[in-house]
Amino acid sequence: MSLMSEVGQKAFNLGVPLAVHFDVTYRCNERCVHCYLDHDDHGEMTTAEIKGVLDQLAEAGVFFLTLSGGEVFMRRDFFEIVEYARRLLFNVKIKTNGVMIDEEGAKRIRKLGVDTIQISLYSHRPEVHDAITKLPHSFERTLRAIRFLHQQGLRVTIANVLMTANSSDQGGVQELAAELGVPYTLDPTITPMMDGDTSVLSLRIPGEELPGIFRNPALVANQEEFCAPPQPPSDEDLAGYSCSAGHSFCYISPYGEVFPCVQFPLPTGNIRQQKFLDIWNLSPALQEVRSIQARDLAVCSSCSHVGSCSRCPGLAYMEGNMRGPSSADCEKSFYRTGVPTANMLQQGLSKPRTTVPLIQIRPLAVPA
Amino acid sequence: MPENCIYIARSSAIAARALAGEMMVMNSADSTFFTLNEVATAIFQAADGRTTLEEIVREKICRQFDVDPAQAQADAEQFVTELSGHGILLVSDRPLAGEASR
Numbered sequence: 001m002s003l004m005s006e007v008g009q010k011a012f013n014l015g016v017p018l019a020v021h022f023d024v025t026y027r028c029n030e031r032c033v034h035c036y037l038d039h040d041d042h043g044e045m046t047t048a049e050i051k052g053v054l055d056q057l058a059e060a061g062v063f064f065l066t067l068s069g070g071e072v073f074m075r076r077d078f079f080e081i082v083e084y085a086r087r088l089l090f091n092v093k094i095k096t097n098g099v100m101i102d103e104e105g106a107k108r109i110r111k112l113g114v115d116t117i118q119i120s121l122y123s124h125r126p127e128v129h130d131a132i133t134k135l136p137h138s139f140e141r142t143l144r145a146i147r148f149l150h151q152q153g154l155r156v157t158i159a160n161v162l163m164t165a166n167s168s169d170q171g172g173v174q175e176l177a178a179e180l181g182v183p184y185t186l187d188p189t190i191t192p193m194m195d196g197d198t199s200v201l202s203l204r205i206p207g208e209e210l211p212g213i214f215r216n217p218a219l220v221a222n223q224e225e226f227c228a229p230p231q232p233p234s235d236e237d238l239a240g241y242s243c244s245a246g247h248s249f250c251y252i253s254p255y256g257e258v259f260p261c262v263q264f265p266l267p268t269g270n271i272r273q274q275k276f277l278d279i280w281n282l283s284p285a286l287q288e289v290r291s292i293q294a295r296d297l298a299v300c301s302s303c304s305h306v307g308s309c310s311r312c313p314g315l316a317y318m319e320g321n322m323r324g325p326s327s328a329d330c331e332k333s334f335y336r337t338g339v340p341t342a343n344m345l346q347q348g349l350s351k352p353r354t355t356v357p358l359i360q361i362r363p364l365a366v367p368a
Numbered sequence: 369m370p371e372n373c374i375y376i377a378r379s380s381a382i383a384a385r386a387l388a389g390e391m392m393v394m395n396s397a398d399s400t401f402f403t404l405n406e407v408a409t410a411i412f413q414a415a416d417g418r419t420t421l422e423e424i425v426r427e428k429i430c431r432q433f434d435v436d437p438a439q440a441q442a443d444a445e446q447f448v449t450e451l452s453g454h455g456i457l458l459v460s461d462r463p464l465a466g467e468a469s470r
Contacts, residue, residue, distance in 0.1 A: 003401060004401055007401075010388065014387075058385070063383065086380075086383075089384045092383070115383065115399070
């Protein structure tokens with residue numbers, strides 16, 4: 001076990017919030033077709049409120065702080081927030097589309113000792129990227145920001161979300177990332193809107209395309225192990241928990257709401273009304289999340305995949321039951337291994353129900 | 369350099385937080401990650417750029433922990449050499465107040 005894993009396990013066991021994802025705004029200069037957020041400002045926290053939250057997070061033991069949005073640079077005080085966070089010695093990661101980062105901005109980010117900047121890039125073709133973000137010239141500006149940041153010696157990661165509109169472009173983005181000298185991550189997960197609207201799910205790539213990703217050696221290092229049929233669950237598997245959400249990780253919205261994770265919209269409290277540590281330690285909702293072991297899961301406890309599935313309790317919650325299956329993860333487990341999940345078998349399915357409607361109206365018209 | 373003239377300060381590029389009595393330290397420049405035990409944490413926290421290492425060992429370490437002063441000084445110097453090699457601590461024969469941690 002690496003030192004980092006040991007520390008993560010220790011925080012998990014002690015119930016210390018080691019990492020927090022903090023969206024400082026939902027406003028954005030892009031309107032990505034797959035985005036799960038409402039970009040209107042319904043009263044986001046002031047600079048002083050955010051500094052107060054950061055003080056509380058430092059006191060609670062938070063080490064890894066991800067600042068995200070919306071687009072973080074839509075806040076005029078964003079550099080002030082980062083500077084304050086760094087004074088409090090957080091390890092800061094920034095998620096941005098990079099559109100507003102110029103050379104001076106890249107220098108400021110370096111001077112502030114930011115650990116990593118993750119930038120969203122959806123295609124190597126400007127017309128496809130811009131059609132997804134709905135912001136003309138965003139490709140060009142994002143690419144320029146990546147170069148500025150990289151020139152400053154900063155760690156930049158390109159994050160690509162795979163959807164119907166760009167499913168044939170992932171190899172091109174990967175090549176572009178290699179050319180730029182930065183790492184690349186790919187996520188095929190499209191999540192429902194935070195208000196529960198599931199219309200964006202029609203952008204998910206068909207499950208049949210997932211094996212092409214899981215069996216791509218450029219994306220998955222140890223395919224044999226990754227795609228191996230599941231082993232019968234052990235007692236240890238059944239005593240395990242889904243992930244760190246609510247255990248050593250949580251999400252804070254620009255309005256001060258605290259959730260177990262960015263894609264787990266279970267209300268647990270609001271930092272404008274309660275101290276963070278009171279929410280973290282005393283919230284009945286968080287205590288419930290922490291109590292759920294694999295053996296408590298309604299369907300998944302009897303599933304052969306339970307020890308290796310990426311089951312997201314947040315997606316399960318959005319499907320109606322945080323103890324239930326997450327269909328998107330059932331689909332991944334099936335297409336990763338070829339073995340049906342208990343959820344599928346219970347529904348009499350030999351392969352996952354397609355998540356793409358038979359009749360599709362694609363919101364994008366992008367060149368082939 | 370005489371050992372009583374070693375000043376140490378935390379680099380502004382680091383992230384740090386205590387977890388159950390141990391200090392986690394990461395250098396954003398190269399992502400090196402360390403955890404420091406209780407004694408090392410006490411030295412790290414006292415590295416304000418204005419206090420000499422000898423004074424830190426005498427006033428903090430020898431008072432808080434049951435250690436032999438000469439051994440503590442030698443261990444502290446080795447610790448400082450290692451962390452300065454990773455850019456976590458800055459070392460100088462002059463006070464480093466302006467360079468101290470954010």
